[in-house]
Amino acid sequence: MNRYARQIALPEMRPEGQDRLRNARVVIVGAGGLAAPVLQYLGGAGVGRIRIVDPDRVEVANLHRQTLFREADVGSPKAEVAAAALRALNRDCRVEPVIAALDPANADTLCKDADLVLDCADSFAVSYILSDTCRAKGLTLVSASVIGLGGYAGAFCGDAPSLRAVFPDLPRSAGSCAEDGVLGPVVGVIGALQAQMALALIAGIAPSPLGSIVTFDGSNLRFGGFAFTGAPEPAQAPRFLAVSDIRENDFVVDLRSADEAPLVRPSAHRLPVTAFGPDGPSPDTGHRAVLCCRSGLRAWAAAERLSRVWEGPIFLVALGDPPPRYTPDGENE
Template identity: 75%
Template sequence: MSRYARQIAVPELGPLGQARLRRAHVLVVGAGGLAAPVLQYLGGAGVGRIRLVDPDRVEATNLHRQTLFRDADIGVAKSRAAAAAITALNPDCRVEAVVAALDPANVDALCDSTDLVLDCADSFAASYILSDACRAADRQLVSASVVGLDGYAGAFCGGAPSLRAVFPDLPQRLGSCAEDGVLGPVVGVIGALQAQMALALLAGLDPSPLGQLVTFDGRSLRSGKFRFADTPEPERGPRFLAPSAITAADFLVDLRAEDEAPLMRPFARRLPATAFGPGGPIPATGQRAVLCCRSGQRAWAAAERLGAVWDGNIFLVALGDPNGDIP
């Protein structure tokens, strides 16, 4: 136990907490900037098993913030390169690399047998897919997001409100690392917070971070914290659907422009989100509405407009980039 002597010496952890970490099995979705500190701290702390899911390969533009990777890793699947780095750090930690994109069709299988889920995907759709799955299974979720100089980390589900309860509405604008940029140290701060929350939950530390959200502003170097333990779950909200679950009986709409991607199914309608609302198209009786776009953001906006005039079932599909990566 000499490897873990310094953390076992922390009274709140001790040998009992260390034993809990060794028995733990966690799912980490995303092997990028947030996952770099998360994986290193969880692996270094002696978490027994990690299932790591990511569909992407390492690119040169990743290296300024995704500090697990080296120049020689460019072109290698991120989950495999990250798994190799953590195994080299601590051979006691077993890392299962899964080269795949998360979607509603595989989320339950990926979460199966895990004690905790960490959302490091930097994907609007993945966060809500994981939140819905964890709430249904009463499994704890530590989710985080960073854009530009701002970020947050929070502990949801598993006895606390879901991420969907805390963020029930689509913001007027959702940024991304690709569009707005991001500074590596801000990602490191949020990823470290995410790792601390995960270790506290796995080891049973008191007080628990469950039902808490921590924010960080890289401009002012200020942080904030608020509790959301009493936040009610929304009565309804659009759920994500896997592309494989679409049928010809659906009212299917592709919200992407013609120059963005080919029509996703021959029977789909190509419409903008603004087409929905008063006087706009609605599904026939008995149909479900399936709204598709790259990331799910336009589909959510269209669902809000359609839901204002139609009370049927609405599903969202995040198709990702044409190369199949997570949006």
């Protein structure tokens, strides 16, 4: 136990807490900037089993904040590179890389047998998909988001309200690091907060971070936060759907422009968000509305407008970006 002597010495940890870490099974969705400190701290602390889920490959633009990667890793799958780094850090940590994008069709399987799930994906849609999955399975979710010079980390679901309860309304933007920019140390701070929350939850350190959010504003170097243990779950909320689960008789709307992408399927209607309302289109009785866009943000906005005039089921599909092509030297075309 010499490896863990410094943390076992903590009265909050003791050998019993270390045993909980060793027996824990954790799923980490996203292997980028947030996952870099999360993986290193969880692996270093002795978490026994870690599944890393990420569909992407390392790009040069990742290197300023995704500190697990080196220039030689460009073009390689992030999940595999991160898993190799974790095995090199701690051979007792059993790591399973999964090169796949999490969606509503595979979320339940990917979170199977987990004790804790961490959302490090930098995706508006993935955060809500994981929240819905964890709430249904009774799992705790540690979710975080970083944009620009600020961000937050929070512990949701399990015995606490879900992410939907805390953020029930349409966000003003579903920005990402690629779109809005980000500074590397801010990502490191928020990722470290995620790791601390995860270790506290697994080891049973009191007071529990469950039901609380910690915020960080890197522009003035200030921390904040709040508890949300009394937040009510929304009565109605649009759920995300996998592309593979769209049915033939669904009323499918592609909210992307023609120059943005081809239709999600030939029978889909191409409409803007503003088309929905009192005089706008709606599905026939007994059918489902399936609203598609890149991030899920436009689909959510269209769902809000449609739900005011139609009471049937509405689902959202986040189609994401087309997968990049990589040249033999690993550069993104």
